[in-house]
Amino acid sequence: MMTTIASAAVVLLLLWLALWTVVARDAFLAVAGFVVYGLLLSLVWVRLAGIDVALTEAAIGGGLTGALLLGAVGRLRGTENEVAAEAAGAGTRALAALLAVGVTAALVLGVLMLPEPVPTLAPLVVPNLPATGVANPITGVLLAFRALDTLLEAIVLVIALIGVWSFAPDRAWGGRPGPRYQADPDGILAYLARVLPPLGIVIGIYLFWAGADHPGGKFQSATILAAMWMLVQMAGLSDAPRTDHRGLRAGVVIGPLAFIAVGVLGLWTAGAFLGYPDGWAKPLILVIEIALLPALVLVLALLMNGPPSRVGAAR
Amino acid sequence: MNVETLFALAACALVGIGLYGLIAQPHPLRKLVAFNIMGSGVFVLFGALAKRGAAAGLAADPVPQALLITAIVVAFAATAVTVALLLRLIDSTGSASLAEPPAKD
Numbered sequence: 001m002m003t004t005i006a007s008a009a010v011v012l013l014l015l016w017l018a019l020w021t022v023v024a025r026d027a028f029l030a031v032a033g034f035v036v037y038g039l040l041l042s043l044v045w046v047r048l049a050g051i052d053v054a055l056t057e058a059a060i061g062g063g064l065t066g067a068l069l070l071g072a073v074g075r076l077r078g079t080e081n082e083v084a085a086e087a088a089g090a091g092t093r094a095l096a097a098l099l100a101v102g103v104t105a106a107l108v109l110g111v112l113m114l115p116e117p118v119p120t121l122a123p124l125v126v127p128n129l130p131a132t133g134v135a136n137p138i139t140g141v142l143l144a145f146r147a148l149d150t151l152l153e154a155i156v157l158v159i160a161l162i163g164v165w166s167f168a169p170d171r172a173w174g175g176r177p178g179p180r181y182q183a184d185p186d187g188i189l190a191y192l193a194r195v196l197p198p199l200g201i202v203i204g205i206y207l208f209w210a211g212a213d214h215p216g217g218k219f220q221s222a223t224i225l226a227a228m229w230m231l232v233q234m235a236g237l238s239d240a241p242r243t244d245h246r247g248l249r250a251g252v253v254i255g256p257l258a259f260i261a262v263g264v265l266g267l268w269t270a271g272a273f274l275g276y277p278d279g280w281a282k283p284l285i286l287v288i289e290i291a292l293l294p295a296l297v298l299v300l301a302l303l304m305n306g307p308p309s310r311v312g313a314a315r
Numbered sequence: 316m317n318v319e320t321l322f323a324l325a326a327c328a329l330v331g332i333g334l335y336g337l338i339a340q341p342h343p344l345r346k347l348v349a350f351n352i353m354g355s356g357v358f359v360l361f362g363a364l365a366k367r368g369a370a371a372g373l374a375a376d377p378v379p380q381a382l383l384i385t386a387i388v389v390a391f392a393a394t395a396v397t398v399a400l401l402l403r404l405i406d407s408t409g410s411a412s413l414a415e416p417p418a419k420d
Contacts, residue, residue: 007318011325018329018352022336027344034348041355047318048359048366049374056384060391061355068391069348072398076344079411086341086414096338104331107360111323120368121378127371137373141381153385160392167403219388303395306402 007047014040027080031069038062051215052138055207059223060300067230068304133282135213142217143285147274151263154256154292157299161252165243168307174244177305183236193235200228208293218289222296229301243308248298255295259288323363329356343401343411347394354390358383 017040021033038061045054088096125137125145132144142150168175183189204224211217232238241248262284266275276284333353337346361379368376405411 003318004316004321007321011321015325015328015332018332021352022332022340022345022349027342027348030345030348034351037352037355041359044322044359045362048322048362049369050362050365050380050383053362053380053383053387056387061387065351065391065394068395068398069344072344072402075402076342076405076411079405080342083342083411086412088339088341093339096335099338100331100335103334104327107327107330108324111320111327111360111363114364114367118367118370120370120376122368122370122373122376125371125377126373137377138381138384141377142384146378146381149382149385153389156389157392160396163396164399167399169406217384219384300391303392306395307399 003047010040010043010047014044027073027076028070031066031073034069035062035066038066052136052217052220055215055220056223059220059227063227064223064300064304071304071306131278131281132276132285134285136211136215136217138215139211139217139285143288144276144281147259147263147288151256151259151274154259154295157296157303158252158256161299161302164303164307166307168243168309171311172308174242175308175310176240176242177302177308177310178240180239180310181234181236183234185236190235190237193231193237197228197232200224200231204228208289211289212285218293218296222293222300225293225297226300226304229297230304233305240305241302243302248302251294251298252302253295255292258291262288319363319366322366323360326356326359326363329353329359332356341413343404343413344398347397347401351390351394358386358390361386 014037017033017037021030021037024030024033039058041061042054042058045051045057122137125141128145129135129137129140132140134140134143183193204221207216207224208218208221211221233240243249263274265284266277267273269275269277269280330353333349333351333356336349337353340346340349362375362383365375365377365379365383368379370376401411
């Protein structure tokens with residue numbers, strides 16, 4: 001009973017925040033609301049028994065996305081009033097509301113008519129998990145049973161980075177992204193940027209290693225490590241990397257390439273792309289994870305940095 | 316009502332709220348935030364279905380949960396590309412307007 005009341009309270013707060021974020025007066029309020037919304041969403045994942053998802057949501061959904069949007073709001077000041085003049089008329093808004101209610105009603109109908117017995121793959125995952133050598137079923141799914149999805153995701157991230165970089169003006173191509181942050185070297189930001197990264201790196205690597213058997217994994221870990229790097233950059237202690245740096249570019253693609261290499265190896269050793277030969281699952285999963293982690297850290301941080309914007313050195 | 320049905324119904328409302336914001340808000344950044352809310356509604360619905368699939372001693376079906384982690388990361392990547400596109404639009408036109416520019420005769 002208590003848990004139902006707690007869940008109902010979370011739901012009410014969630015819906016109220018979502019509504020507030022959508023109708024808020026200006027973009028800054030909307031984004032601030034969205035960050036809180038993301039954190040609340042992590043609570044929802046905990047209630048839905050998805051600790052791994054909750055960690056990802058808190059780190060990426062609320063954290064990185066929120067920071068990205070806040071950065072964008074800062075640069076959008078001044079465009080808001082002009083666009084506000086183009087606000088949809090009352091008729092359009094009423095139609096939009098009608099459409100939204102219609103879609104919600106259709107989904108609710110779907111939820112109320114869900115099939116029984118419940119379709120689930122859990123009974124297939126549990127007996128096959130020992131063969132993968134990992135104890136966290138989510139990690140088993142991500143890197144063994146549905147490894148193809150994870151491979152495609154790693155590739156999508158690289159494509160997204162190429163997409164972001166391609167928005168650079170011609171003269172800035174290969175240069176450094178974003179502004180060079182300046183902060184008071186004796187200020188609290190610079191202090192935190194010196195104190196937090198060692199802790200963040202330890203927590204990040206712990207999450208990475210614990211992900212095999214407990215909630216955690218490379219995505220959550222990579223987000224924390226990328227956040228530490230962003231913190232160091234924002235405190236002005238180090239600059240964003242040049243985007244034409246060969247080592248950087250190699251680091252971005254080496255993770256997916258190692259993943260593909262292991263997959264192709266499986267064609268010979270296990271008879272299927274991304275198959276693992278008996279007894280080799282755990283070491284091969286480890287190879288993929290270790291190759292993917294730095295690539296994910298780089299891609300997440302570079303996506304946060306945005307397209308190159310400062311003119312590169314003369315070449 | 317059990318917890319997964321409660322959150323599944325809330326997810327339906329989140330999709331609706333996000334859809335309304337996507338249409339009604341004129342500013343592209345507001346549309347992006349609304350779209351993310353709509354997406355999170357889809358995720359929560361999927362997560363509620365995962366919870367429904369609890370079986371074999373697991374508290375939830377791990378397959379949809381693993382896909383959710385993938386989905387959240389991909390949603391972030393797509394948001395980053397959209398933000399970059401939007402900032403480029405402002406850099407090149409000086410405006411965030413998505414309206415058709417007035418026709419020149």
